[in-house]
Amino acid sequence: MNTPHVRLGVIGAGNVGRAFVEMLTDESRQIALLDGATAVLDLVAVAVRDLDAARVGVDRALLVDDALAVAARDDVDILVELAGGVEPARTWIETALRRGASVVTANKTLMAEHGTELARLAHENGADLLYEASVAGGIPIIRALRTSLAGEKINRVLGIVNGTTNFILSQMTSEGRDYAEALKEAQDLGYAEADPTADVEAFDAAAKVQILSSLAIGTALRGEPISREGISAVRSVDVEFARRAGYVIKLIGVVERVGEHGLSRRTHPAFIPVEHPLAAVHGAMNAVFIEGDKSGPLMWLGQGAGGAPSATAVLGDVLHAARNRVSGRHDVPFSVDDRLQSVDAGELSSVFYLSLDVRDEPGVLAQVAGVFGRHQVSIQSMEQSGFGREARLSFLTHEVKARDVASTIEDLAQLASVDSIGASIRVIDGGVA
Numbered sequence: 001m002n003t004p005h006v007r008l009g010v011i012g013a014g015n016v017g018r019a020f021v022e023m024l025t026d027e028s029r030q031i032a033l034l035d036g037a038t039a040v041l042d043l044v045a046v047a048v049r050d051l052d053a054a055r056v057g058v059d060r061a062l063l064v065d066d067a068l069a070v071a072a073r074d075d076v077d078i079l080v081e082l083a084g085g086v087e088p089a090r091t092w093i094e095t096a097l098r099r100g101a102s103v104v105t106a107n108k109t110l111m112a113e114h115g116t117e118l119a120r121l122a123h124e125n126g127a128d129l130l131y132e133a134s135v136a137g138g139i140p141i142i143r144a145l146r147t148s149l150a151g152e153k154i155n156r157v158l159g160i161v162n163g164t165t166n167f168i169l170s171q172m173t174s175e176g177r178d179y180a181e182a183l184k185e186a187q188d189l190g191y192a193e194a195d196p197t198a199d200v201e202a203f204d205a206a207a208k209v210q211i212l213s214s215l216a217i218g219t220a221l222r223g224e225p226i227s228r229e230g231i232s233a234v235r236s237v238d239v240e241f242a243r244r245a246g247y248v249i250k251l252i253g254v255v256e257r258v259g260e261h262g263l264s265r266r267t268h269p270a271f272i273p274v275e276h277p278l279a280a281v282h283g284a285m286n287a288v289f290i291e292g293d294k295s296g297p298l299m300w301l302g303q304g305a306g307g308a309p310s311a312t313a314v315l316g317d318v319l320h321a322a323r324n325r326v327s328g329r330h331d332v333p334f335s336v337d338d339r340l341q342s343v344d345a346g347e348l349s350s351v352f353y354l355s356l357d358v359r360d361e362p363g364v365l366a367q368v369a370g371v372f373g374r375h376q377v378s379i380q381s382m383e384q385s386g387f388g389r390e391a392r393l394s395f396l397t398h399e400v401k402a403r404d405v406a407s408t409i410e411d412l413a414q415l416a417s418v419d420s421i422g423a424s425i426r427v428i429d430g431g432v433a
């Protein structure tokens with residue numbers, strides 16, 4: 001029997017695209033690729049913007065500069081979109097899906113914004129739309145959720161899904177750097193962009209939370225924003241307090257069931273107990289920790305970015321899509337549980353850490369305690385450290401609603417004796433059975 005051929009068109013030969021093409025053409029992988037795809041994979045075109053740029057590992061004869069034409073080509077069975085951004089990537093992908101070609105993408109921005117309708121379009125046209133590399137780069141979390149855990153009720157997902165912020169917080173924790181020093185180091189090492197906003201203000205993490213919740217767990221909440229807090233307000237004194245209290249600070253993405261039909265999706269810095277597996281995720285690594293109803297806790301750890309790790313996830317998707325094409329099948333998208341209601345992050349209770357710089361004078365503590373009391377925020381522990389005419393008060397509360405903490409902070413800011421208020425940070429409970 002003749003081995004079938006599946007033809008690939010790639011858009012993008014940057015960090016991920018070039019690594020993907022190198023893996024695809026690597027002689028030592030050919031038997032594994034043939035086994036995985038049950039087909040011979042033929043690379044027919046690689047679209048880029050600049051045809052003249054030097055590109056090691058990519059056959060120049062395959063390069064073209066019209067990406068839309070690659071998406072529209074009748075002989076492309078699988079379009080591999082590795083350029084990024086919403087447009088024109090969305091148009092390329094729709095063009096390929098409408099003519100029944102499958103699509104593999106690493107594009108988190110596009111999938112977070114339009115993933116649900118693109119998945120529907122793929123299904124209507126009998127094609128696959130696969131996007132493993134869009135969340136946590138090289139960690140195969142979407143496939144694991146969709147296959148091995150397909151029948152499991154996932155109660156909570158906690159993810160360290162942004163390597164840049166994990167690197168910054170790790171440097172603050174292990175090397176005692178302050179935020180600005182750690183950010184500069186991340187920029188010097190190429191982990192952070194010159195404009196780090198997307199990472200440090202958690203836009204990137206929020207897009208991954210959106211994909212994890214809507215496309216991996218089947219809990220689309222259309223139009224409902226993800227509650228988002230970044231790490232730029234975290235100071236070294238907060239990191240130091242956390243350490244003394246038995247925690248490390250991490251930026252986490254959370255998808256959590258609340259009661260029967262509630263779902264919270266958010267990203268924020270959190271105090272993680274040192275004994276929790278996520279506390280041991282250092283540097284630019286990513287991890288996803290899942291609490292399943294029957295499976296109990298599960299965790300994946302790996303490189304969340306980088307051309308080669310992300311390209312392995314792309315290649316896995318391409319083999320899966322090729323195998324499906326050979327057998328005339330495609331994956332059916334997750335059905336969406338439309339009974340789920342988004343729960344406002346302000347309504348959720350947890351233990352909170354907060355700290356204030358106050359004037360070191362008699363009566364200040366009573367004023368501060370009075371504000372906490374008015375908002376029913378009860379205090380579990382307090383630490384006072386003096387420096388000159390100022391004192392820093394650091395608190396851990398009992399379980400309180402985030403909304404009450406926010407109104408406490410608003411009122412504290414009105415007190416003449418309060419000079420500044422630091423970050424308020426949630427404490428994540430253990431979660432390990």
Ligand SMILES: NC(=O)c1ccc[n+]([C@@H]2O[C@H](COP(=O)([O-])OP(=O)(O)OC[C@H]3O[C@@H](n4cnc5c(N)ncnc54)[C@H](OP(=O)(O)O)[C@@H]3O)[C@@H](O)[C@H]2O)c1
Pocket residue numbers: 011012013014015016017047048049050051053065066067082083084085088106107108109133134137304305306307310
């Ligand atoms: N880098 C990572 O670690 C990582 C990890 C996970 C997911 N991703 C995702 O993977 C995608 C690619 O990321 P990357 O880091 O590889 O980006 P990149 O290095 O900037 O490469 C982008 C590639 O797309 C090409 N391109 C852009 N616009 C194009 C257009 N209009 N027509 C034709 N080609 C076009 C560029 O061509 P030129 O080379 O000619 O400019 C370049 O080759 C993004 O969606 C990103 O979010 C990246």
